[in-house]
Amino acid sequence: MISEKRVESLRRRYGKRKAAAPSGFRRHGPGAVREKTKRPGDTREVIRRLFGYLEADRAGMLIAFLCVIVGTVTNLGGAYMLRPIINTYIVPIAGGKGDPAGLARALCLMGAVYLVSVLANFAQAKIMLNIAQKALRNIRNDLFGKTLELPLRFHDTHTKGDLMSRFTNDVDTIGMMLSSTLVQLFSGVLSLVGTLALMLYTSITLSVVTLVMIPVMMKAGAMVASRSRKYFSAQQSALGALNGYIEETVHGQKVVKVFVHEEIAKEEFGYLNDDLKDKQIYAQFFGGIMGPVMGNLSQMNYGLTACVGGLLCLLRGFDVGGLTVFLNFSRQFARPINELSMQISNVFSALAGAERVFQLMDELAEEPDAEDAFIPEPIRGDVVVDHVVFGYNPEKPVLHDISLYAKPGQKIAFVGSTGAGKTTITNLINRFYDIQSGTISIDGVDIRKIPRAVLRKNIAMVLQDTHLFTGTVRENIRYGRPDATDEEVEEAAKTASAHSFIRHLPNGYDTLLEGDGSNLSQGQRQLLNIARAAISKAPILILDEATSSVDTMTERHIEEGMDRLMADRTTLVIAHRLSTVRNANAIMVLEHGRIIERGDHEDLLAAKGRYYELYTGATELE
Template sequence: MNEARKEALIRKYSYAAQQAGAQGRGPGGPRTGGPGPGRGRGRMSGGKPKNAGETIKRLLSYIQEEKYKLALVFTCVIINTIAMLAGSYMLRPIINSLTSENGSADKLLHSLVIMACIYAVGIVAQYLQSRVMIGISQHAIFKIRNELFAKIQKLPVRFYDTNNHGDIMSRFTNDVDAVGEMLNNTVVQIISSMINVIGTFCLMVYTNVWLTLITVVTVPLMMQAARFVTMRSRRFYKAQQAALGTLNGYIEETVTGQKVVKVFCHEEIAEEEFSYLNYDLRDKQIMAQFFGGIMGPVMGNLGQVGYSLTACIGGILCVLRGFDIGGLTVFVNYSRQFSRPINELSMQMNTIFSALAGAERVFSVMDEKPEPEDGPEAVQLTNCRGYVRLEDVTFGYNPDKTILKDISLYAKPGQKIAFVGSTGAGKTTITNLINRFYDIDKGKITIDDVDIKDIARDDLRRNIAMVLQDTHLFTGTVRENIRYGRLDATDEEVEQAARTASAHSFIMRLDKGYDTMIEGDGANLSQGQRQLLNIARAAISRAPILILDEATSSVDTRTEKHIEKGMDRLMAERTTLVIAHRLSTVRNADAIMVLEHGEIIERGSHDDLLTMKGRYYELYTGKSELE
């Protein structure tokens, strides 16, 4: 793979390549340069990455509600630290008694029993702090996942059109898990280390001031080394998490499109591209793990230098100044304990920076701008008749590229309005605007003479049923998937909707009929069967406005003819907007709109347009093909 392809591949799939919406198109719109949105094609926004301090503060806000449990953890940490320090200090009288003439086995046994009891208290406290902290951290992760999932439900369609789906999934799994690992262990470790350092320092001063000064001198050197490694570690861990999201995005897209990969014999190229992205992740992981792992050995060696220096000078003090051997033994132990918390934290730097990088990526989604809330004056669209009007509507997915130009049309209740034209002419864009997936730049869209901007979004969309070209079925039974259109529908209504869509006959041929489980987005059904279930889902919704976006494109001609009567029954009392490339499916439309380059260039009935012998005539007679 040459360098140009490598650069293009990273730019196409990388999380940081572009800000969301900087380039691209909306569904059905033309590409305007660069990777456009769509499944696995966009870029995650989120603005400028937050610094470590802000990220840590935000993470801690998820555990602040557990005040009493945190107080218990804090108490257990103090008890455990005091027990460990006191147990270590017990070595001083034990050793001194053994080296003195007054020592005895009874005194030694008594001291050992006391030491054992002290350590037992510390072990119990450590067990409690671990048990309680795991509960706190898992509850925090539970809240983070809930907030993240709730947030993506509130994000506009533009977000999904402009972001890599695999990368979004990576934030739910890899990034959240990294945060959970840090909260499980590192938070308590930091608290314990701080108390341990303070307690150890106080006992060191109490034992010998001069040796304490020697130990403390090595601390700035250790901190400087930690700072040097930390500055590099954080950068590489952020790159690692981004590369991981990029690789997940590529895997998700390739697995989803595996049939296309095989049809076009793209396996070797896919392997080559995956191999490069895998190598890129490997290289970033090596650097991240190297700088994360090198911290421990560096700090450990510096600690050993201080330990050796302390032992050497302490021995001299014992000989020349009468410093007791027990005191030297305890102090040497404390000098190692003094550097141990720093070493332990350094060994967890990979966890810390991986978690912080993951947290920033999670919070970048949470900070995305959601769909605007409905205003207090938003109206409910009750008893909707389905009168749709567009007045001088102008819209572009990007400010510098206009997709629709001064579009005006109307659809009366019960009418069937069809849109035809070249690919990218703006047909699907019109339906996206009616649903308020995107807000128009200029003009006005009304339903029953009410501006859709004044209608509550949920109420607006509840009155519109859509059957899209790309089918999507959820894990569950056939009955549950049809009922997705209206959750309070009865079994009889589900069956009637299936009959309306001409899906009942094939459903009854399934192993368990309506109770047949649908697997993997309908992998156990044909493309046409999946589309029939989508049509049945729309039929059960009772929405007065129906949008069919290439709804029968996946159905064979014989089946299409078979369901025409059912579709006519479905559309009889509904305002229907149809997007079709098969012009034979729109001959009976009340009005046909011919779009080119975002403008309606012809409108009228099928016969009227044929009489005009314009663009529609060329498309229908085959003298000009849809581009």
Template sequence: MAHGDSYKHTEKPKEGRKTFFRLMSYLSGDRHLLAIIGILIVISIACNLAGSYLLRPIINDYILPGNITGLVGMLVVLGGVYLSGVAAVFIQYRLLNKIGQRTVTRIRMDLFRKMEILPVKYFDEHQHGDLMSRYTNDVDKISDVLTDSLSDLLSSALTLIGIFALMIYISPILTLVTFITIPLMFLSASIIVKQSRKYFKAQQATLGEVNGYIEEMISGQKVVKVFGHEEKVMQDFEILNQKLKTKSEKAQLYSGMMMPVMQNLNTLNYVIITIVGALLAIYRGFDVGGLAAFLQYSRQFGRPINELASLYNNIQAAIAGAERIFQVIDEPAEKEDCENAIVLSDIKGEVKMTDVYFGYRPEKLILKGVSLHALPGETIALVGMTGAGKTTILNMFPRFFDIKSGDITIDGISLQNIKRSSLRESMAIVLQDTHLFTGTVKENIRFGRLDATDEEVIEAAKLTAAHSFIKRLPQGYDTLLENDGSNLSQGQRQLLNIARAAVANPSILLLDEATSNIDTRSELLIQRGLDQLMTGRTSFIIAHRLSTVRNADKILVMEHGQIIEEGTHDELLADKGKYYSLYKEQFQE
């Protein structure tokens, strides 16, 4: 996938409101806690506003008259009010953190659950690093909003309403004066938010590109070093890094402008109110306590506006991340099994392809009218030049991809009429590219069949010539493998993959260049093990080393998506066709 693909998909999200409400739906499981948090927010706001208002009676009734005893009592009351507000905020954030973590756990689970039912094609077309970015950076943005920003948003909105109501109650005239700068605040906030939102979205998308490129370079570091392209990949990364820097700088610039702009406008508002309030106190008898309380509220009035604008930026960044997550969740899963799909049982292993056409893209066919017939227990070898369609045929059997036309049957039953899970349980596949999971050697082999006993795991390893090298490992079968088994040789990793297939005890075996990464001596040992493994099983083998397919019951020679020759090793050599040419090329002196 091109590095710019994810950016194109997320730069201009069109359904921000819909995404927001969908994100909020994940909170529905904690309604009772949300109600408690709402009550706590109201209590904390009420305490904060009441504390500011108490300045009026404290000044008017106790400080100016010199009532020290009463002043001490009022200060105790004031302290109690503020302590109550602090306690409410503390409990509120404890509950919010609990809800936030529960929610992002649900989101991650939905994302991972969807990933497990996506078709193989999806992972072929999307950068793995970009997908990882959705699990990490995008989920983190959502977590920040759910555990902090949403409550602050509600708190700021209610605070703004409460302050405005008390300002009108104290002095309608000063409240009107306050509105001189409010339009400027909202206009400034609107302009800044609009620009900030645009760059936050671009920042998230570009971050996905950078992560995708890093993941590719980490996994391909040996190739980079072998070809001496360190300078080239550094230059490519510099371009992506600078792109991220530019987007991030602009996002942070506009986001960072909010606070100083609002503070300056708020200071201007405070000065104007102070002057007008002083004039009212001198000429209209406005009480000093009321002026002090009003000034306190006017200073606080700009804070909720500033917070609302700033929080809006955070929410926009979270929505941009949520859209990227929901893009994956909304991807079409593998087609559901047909209504009357059956579970395979007592499989004999007769496999038949009839006039099959297929292309990964509709406009370009890979398989063109392929037909083959494997009888139960037969070994079928597929040979031919790279790109002939051999691996594509193997991808058809477990329905990693569905054919365009024609039919494939197992024991006379069309694959379309078999439950996918049942179909795949009847098969085991060993690919050219090995993959081992973090865990012990035993656990990696048992991945082929989770209920396999330790004895069955060991037998599978012995069958595939893996037992001897496993016993030499520091902890034998309990040796921990990490980082795709980097502490093993390529051949040893492949042996474990073959053992994994063996322990699955499949009815149909698919081997795609399974021995290509094994040395000649190990290949002979494995071939004996594979011969035992394939006994009584229908097997399909792809191999470029023609020496490994001599004993196949039938060899199919492919070229340009079609089977051009068919027969045993001796028959095809006698025909002196394509297979004969390939064989001579490999074994000529």
């Protein structure tokens, strides 16, 4: 059985997050303005923002709702036509008199009225489907755009599966509401009002009997609806948590198998799956119970109305056609209520999904570029880090008074124990995070005054974790510079010593890669990442343990290519193997966020300090 400690860990990792953005954020979506933030969980605010995505198709919405009105009116009109037909044609025929031809004409007319109703309903369904899909397209565009704008800090603290759930499950529930539920709600209310008006016109006495049940129905509906909202919100959060766990587990299958974690993964998945099941039971129960409750109350109302109506026919001379029509309206009066109640589950599910979507949209994006930002042309790669202090949590610094410089064409290496702050320094140079104090400048310009896009375009990175996109080998290399020619792609591959193995692939540079390059070895994937950096022609190059996943023989093959790649570039190297930094112009030894030693390879060995211990103790850092 899964332990309580593990359960608590799962709750912390996948529990529902309620992150309301601070005031002054820039909303995404139609009508986006800079204003005081309203909590995404505010139902009225969620509805207002959803309707904002429908404003672009106001004309289509107007036509759709006109079709709803026509459909509802003709449907009610066709139902009321039964009264004159029964009284004028059916009753006389039963008594041996009547006009069969007139009955046929009346029935044809009623059929034509119903045909108009069918056509109107078909038209509104088609129009609303188009409008809803356009709105969903805009929502997905805004959601994806916001995802790309979010800082690295956000992606480091949120599971990919939960983010994917917002793009799929949550957006789909919104689509269901916009395409059908919205119109059905309007149609239901219109039918309710129209039916009530015709009931009053037909018989005030019977209408009073029917209306007695309305407060009962409304009270019952309100009681169920109040609980449905809460449970549907919990259901969507639990669904996102389960998707997050699935994504993590599937992505890390090799680690799961290496550490024989299958049974524990099953137990943890079972816990999250049971949690989703429990929340879905409550949500679906309270969402589905509305129909039966309303249906039973409707049947009670129908039976009571039939009894009273029969007495009116016997004692007050109420016409049979009127009683037939009224009983039909009585049942029809309950049907919109039933339909409205059945749509409540869709509404609450959609609102819960919309809340999660807007929570993501309301996350703070990276701060905009400074108003006085400018582009230093051309960037040569003179990097200076001056007395920098930084902490992912500002109250707990991980870098303390870091100062260093790298001249154009120089190679600066960072070595030290895991967690010493090596990668953090390179993240700051890219402005993935902003420093608390101190300055980082390139060519004498504070990087905070350089537009982020320009800054990052001039910095190429090769990370320890490889990532390739679905596409050809050529397209993956060209990702570093989309306008590169085929000749430049091949030259970059040669620089990274990747040309040789690429030529032996089934289709060479046009070989299709899928699943993050799963048909290549880890070393080959890394060589393509190096080629991607080579083609960018960025003056600054960051190698974050770029050869740690490459075997020794492969490393030897790429050393010459790496030297060519680093030529005339400012290179910052985070070293996994100390043997790779011996030719660096300067080596920075970090411990606990401080530079404790600096110098070239020979000087640091002669000093017999921490670097000497690392180098003589092992050629690799664990």
